[in-house]
Amino acid sequence: MRSMIHGSVALLLSSSLFASAAWSDTAALRGVYVGDIDASVEPCDDMFQHSNGKWHRENPVPASQPRWSRRWEAGEIAKDQLRTILEAAARSNAPAGSSERQIGDFYAACMDESALNRLGVRPVQPLLDRVDAIRQPADLQQAIATLHAVAIDVPFRLHAESDSHDPTRVIANIAGAGRGRGLPDRDYYLSSEPRFEAARDRYKLYIAKLLQLAGTSAEKAKAAAETVLRMETQFARASLDNVSQRNPKAMDNQRSFAELRKLTPTFDWQAYYGASGLQPGDVNVVELRLMEEFDRQLRSTSLADWKTYLRWHVLDSAAPSLSAPFVQEEFDFRSAYLRGATQIRPRAVRCAEATDIALGEALGQKYVEQYFSPEAKARAQTMVDNLRLALRETIEELTWMTPPTKARALEKLAAFQAKVGYPDRWKDYSSVSIRRDAYWESVLAGRRFAVSDGRATINRPVDRSRWDMTPPTSNAGYRALRNEIIIPAGILQPPSFDMQAVDAVNYGAIGSVIGHELIHGFDDKGSQYDGQGRLNNWWAADDLANFKSRGECIVQQYENYFVEPGIHHNGRLTLGEAIADQAGVRLAYRALKISQRGKPAAPMLDGLTPEQQFFISWGQFRGDVERPEFARSMMQSDNHPTGKYRVVGPLSNLTEFQQTFACRAGQPMVRPAPQRCEVW
Ligand SMILES: [Zn+2]
Numbered sequence: 122m123r124s125m126i127h128g129s130v131a132l133l134l135s136s137s138l139f140a141s142a143a144w145s146d147t148a149a150l151r152g153v154y155v156g157d158i159d160a161s162v163e164p165c166d167d168m169f170q171h172s173n174g175k176w177h178r179e180n181p182v183p184a185s186q187p188r189w190s191r192r193w194e195a196g197e198i199a200k201d202q203l204r205t206i207l208e209a210a211a212r213s214n215a216p217a218g219s220s221e222r223q224i225g226d227f228y229a230a231c232m233d234e235s236a237l238n239r240l241g242v243r244p245v246q247p248l249l250d251r252v253d254a255i256r257q258p259a260d261l262q263q264a265i266a267t268l269h270a271v272a273i274d275v276p277f278r279l280h281a282e283s284d285s286h287d288p289t290r291v292i293a294n295i296a297g298a299g300r301g302r303g304l305p306d307r308d309y310y311l312s313s314e315p316r317f318e319a320a321r322d323r324y325k326l327y328i329a330k331l332l333q334l335a336g337t338s339a340e341k342a343k344a345a346a347e348t349v350l351r352m353e354t355q356f357a358r359a360s361l362d363n364v365s366q367r368n369p370k371a372m373d374n375q376r377s378f379a380e381l382r383k384l385t386p387t388f389d390w391q392a393y394y395g396a397s398g399l400q401p402g403d404v405n406v407v408e409l410r411l412m413e414e415f416d417r418q419l420r421s422t423s424l425a426d427w428k429t430y431l432r433w434h435v436l437d438s439a440a441p442s443l444s445a446p447f448v449q450e451e452f453d454f455r456s457a458y459l460r461g462a463t464q465i466r467p468r469a470v471r472c473a474e475a476t477d478i479a480l481g482e483a484l485g486q487k488y489v490e491q492y493f494s495p496e497a498k499a500r501a502q503t504m505v506d507n508l509r510l511a512l513r514e515t516i517e518e519l520t521w522m523t524p525p526t527k528a529r530a531l532e533k534l535a536a537f538q539a540k541v542g543y544p545d546r547w548k549d550y551s552s553v554s555i556r557r558d559a560y561w562e563s564v565l566a567g568r569r570f571a572v573s574d575g576r577a578t579i580n581r582p583v584d585r586s587r588w589d590m591t592p593p594t595s596n597a598g599y600r601a602l603r604n605e606i607i608i609p610a611g612i613l614q615p616p617s618f619d620m621q622a623v624d625a626v627n628y629g630a631i632g633s634v635i636g637h638e639l640i641h642g643f644d645d646k647g648s649q650y651d652g653q654g655r656l657n658n659w660w661a662a663d664d665l666a667n668f669k670s671r672g673e674c675i676v677q678q679y680e681n682y683f684v685e686p687g688i689h690h691n692g693r694l695t696l697g698e699a700i701a702d703q704a705g706v707r708l709a710y711r712a713l714k715i716s717q718r719g720k721p722a723a724p725m726l727d728g729l730t731p732e733q734q735f736f737i738s739w740g741q742f743r744g745d746v747e748r749p750e751f752a753r754s755m756m757q758s759d760n761h762p763t764g765k766y767r768v769v770g771p772l773s774n775l776t777e778f779q780q781t782f783a784c785r786a787g788q789p790m791v792r793p794a795p796q797r798c799e800v801w
Contacts, residue, residue, distance in 0.1 A: 150623045152726035153737040154191065154616070157744075164736070165784035165791065169768040172740025184464035187456070187751035190744040190764065191616045196595040199492075199611060203473040203593055206487045218551045220483035224476055227567070230560040231442075231472035237560060238444045242335045244561035245439045249335065252431045258419070261427050262389055266396040268431065272568040273438045275431055276302070276356050276415055279397070281578045282405065283602035285373055288654035291578045292375075293404040297360055297411035302353045303328070303437055305459065306758035310350075310357035316753070320459070325350055327454040331436045334446050345429045352422060352430050359414035361407075363758060364693045369601075369649050369656055372407045384409065385416040398573070402580045441471070442564050461750030479567030480555075481591025482548040485610070488593045489543045493610035497620055498542045501613050504627065504712065505539045505606075508635045511711035515704075515801060521667045529651070529659040533642060536652030538585065538605035542613065543592040548574070597634050599641035601650040606638040617742060625723065625731035628713035629706075629738025636712070637705030640801060644697040645672050674798035675699045678774075682766045684752040690762055698761045703771040704801035706739050710777050732781040736772065743767040774798050 159174020173190070182189040210225030211232075237244075248268075255261050268275055282294035304310060304324055309317050325346035332342040365371050378401035382390050394401055406412055418427075440451040448465070456462040465471075476484050516522070516530050553570045555563045578584060583603070590598060593611040600607070608631075612618070618631035641647045648668065651657045660668065676692035679699050683689040692699075713735055717723060723731040745764025747755065752763055762770060772778040773790045774797050784791045792798075 151621050152623055152729065153626055153734050154741055155727045157741060164782040165788040168740050168772050168790055169765045172737050173744035177746055182746055182748055185462055185466045187460035187462055188745045188747040192742055195614060195616055199593060199595060199614060200470045200473045202492055203484060203488065204469045207473055207476060220486065220550060223550050223555045224480050224484050226555045226557040227479055227563050228472050228476050230557050230563050231475050232468060234468060241444050244443065245435060248435045249432060252428050252435060255424060255428055261424060262392060263396060264431060266393045270569055270572055271565050272572055273434055275434045281575045283583050283654055285602060285656040286375065288602050289583055291581055291583050292402060293579050295404060295406045297408040302356060305754060307357045307360050307362050308757060310354045321350060323458050327450060328433055330450045331440060335436055348426050348429045349433045352426065356411060356414060359410040367646050367697060369646060373656055374406045374409050376404055376406055378402060385412050387416045387419040399576060400580055439561060442561050459754050461748030477591050477593055479564060480550055483550050485543060485592030486547055489610045493542055493613060497613055501541050501618060504632055505541060505635055507712040507715045508632060508639060508708055510715055511708045512639055515708060522664050523661055526661045526664040533652035536604055540588060540605060540607045542610045544586065544588045546586055597638050599638045601647045602654040604642060604652055604654045608635060623726060624716055625713060625734040626738045628709045629735040630742035632709035632712055633706045633739050636708035637701040640701040640704040643801060644700040646697050671800045672696055672700065678798055679762060679770060684756060684763060688753055688756050690756060694760050695762050699770060700800050702767050703774060706771050707775060710735060736778050736781055740768045
């Protein structure tokens with residue numbers, strides 16, 4: 122019943138969007154969503170409220186969501202599109218091994234909830250048996266390799282990454298950062314603040330409940346939860362904190378295979394590599410202390426405790442793919458307790474997401490055929506070109522940077538690669554064994570493929586055509602080691618990017634996103650890599666000092682933004698995102714002007730100038746409202762500021778915005794000159 126209600130709501134939303142697209146063919150292109158604006162609040166007082174106030178009043182955060190805006194709403198609509206594709210694939214009689222058959226069978230297996238409910242814990246029993254069969258230290262080490270092969274990363278993961286000293290080749294990377302731990306962040310384990318203590322108690326409850334569902338007695342489950350928390354706390358203590366995880370130098374620890382063996386002498390890397398089909402070679406160890414702690418626990422933690430820890434992580438990893446009680450417990454902890462949602466999302470939406478994770482490029486191929494036209498790709502690519510030009514002009518005009526550093530910055534910009542929409546070459550999933558009658562086995566097959574497909578690139582030249590985001594993803598990214606931006610088809614959709622919208626609206630939304638991703642190559646972290654993706658300082662000393670003090674201004678600005686008294690943004694954690702937002706919107710504004718060069722002036726629309734539309738579009742794109750639980754958890758473990766400050770933060774520094782709306786000194790969206798921040 123619940124899912125039917127949600128289904129009809131989603132349908133209503135999508136049909137209204139499609140309707141507006143249909144009439145726009147004959148009418149003029151659309152502007153901003155004027156109906157969303159709260160005209161009682163002036164842009165110069167609070168641009169976030171002005172751009173979205175009416176929409177927020179009429180669209181409270183749905184019970185199943187941790188945050189909400191037009192953008193997240195569109196993300197849910199996109200999942201309905203995926204669902205339509207998947208339902209058709211599940212009904213089709215496509216030949217075995219074809220990508221249509223693979224995605225159809227995977228989705229159908231996921232949707233068969235009653236079969237999963239009959240099976241209970243049984244699908245995961247073979248992995249649990251594998252853990253139970255551990256009798257001696259060598260068994261434990263083999264079990265760790267087995268679990269890593271299906272992406273159960275206890276307590277680290279080994280994956281492929283470009284070598285930061287020679288990015289033309291791929292090496293093994295051993296990463297800890299939150300792997301093998303169930304709480305979101307290091308401080309959740311170590312802080313004595315009551316809210317973190319409460320989260321630890323709630324986590325122990327979750328551990329005990331899942332173990333009980335798997336047949337452990339209540340008493341033993343309770344003791345097991347203590348064991349898991351104790352081991353994970355020791356791993357957390359040896360881990361980098363969230364700010365250090367943004368420091369590339371702290372994570373650059375290249376070792377030879379012999380040195381790796383010396384770092385963790387108790388662990389048999391030869392056997393691990395053999396079991397994983399890997400050839401020994403250089404490896405980057407992201408967290409040295411964590412690996413030392415791993416070795417220490419191999420020596421000093423009992424096999425019985427290790428088995429408890431592994432058993433727990435098998436169950437936690439499988440829970441969303443098992444019967445309803447497992448799904449419910451996982452939801453109650455991760456989505457409800459940590460993020461504030463009160464209702465689980467419809468099964469079809471979760472199954473569409475699971476298919477995207479397992480077989481993303483097979484599903485993505487169908488998705489772009491239907492929802493991403495060649496015209497859309499061409500228009501997006503033109504925007505990328507204009508954004509690059511805007512950044513080039515910006516660098517050339519900088520007053521605080523000397524010519525030699527400018528020349529290096531321009532070199533880096535020229536070497537940028539932009540991936541737009543979808544890969545040129547699709548992954549071949551024909552070897553993945555998907556079974557319509559066995560969902561968890563199919564999930565494991567997808568994971569096995571992903572892990573081995575990635576690891577197969579280790580010790581080889583880098584393949585720059587590979588994508589690490591799926592085409593339907595409603596997000597974008599920058600990869601410093603490859604100096605590339607990725608803008609998947611999933612974010613090149615309304616309201617971020619709309620073929621039926623005027624340029625001012627598209628530049629305000631997706632244009633600012635493209636600018637944001639380009640600037641990640643020049644934020645506090647990305648600026649430490651050169652155009653080839655090498656961790657290599659290309660800055661003259663004075664220029665670097667100047668850049669850092671400009672960043673410090675942004676740190677101070679965001680430290681003052683809070684979600685509730687006492688819970689502030691961590692300015693150092695959010696610095697990269699804040700620099701990218703600040704400069705991204707400015708670049709996009711400049712790119713809009715570039716796109717208008719040599720053309721007649723764009724007319725007013727809905728009583729708004731193109732410049733006004735541009736800034737309202739950014740305000741609407743970033744119009745997220747977060748639930749308090751989610752906002753609190755973001756402050757701790759997310760390096761993005763909350764929606765409100767992604768609008769207010771950058772624009773209150775920006776003369777272009779203030780001129781557009783004729784803001785006066787003293788208004789909240791006008792930071793006084795001495796406090797004003799500008800990096801790029
Ligand atoms: Zn970002």
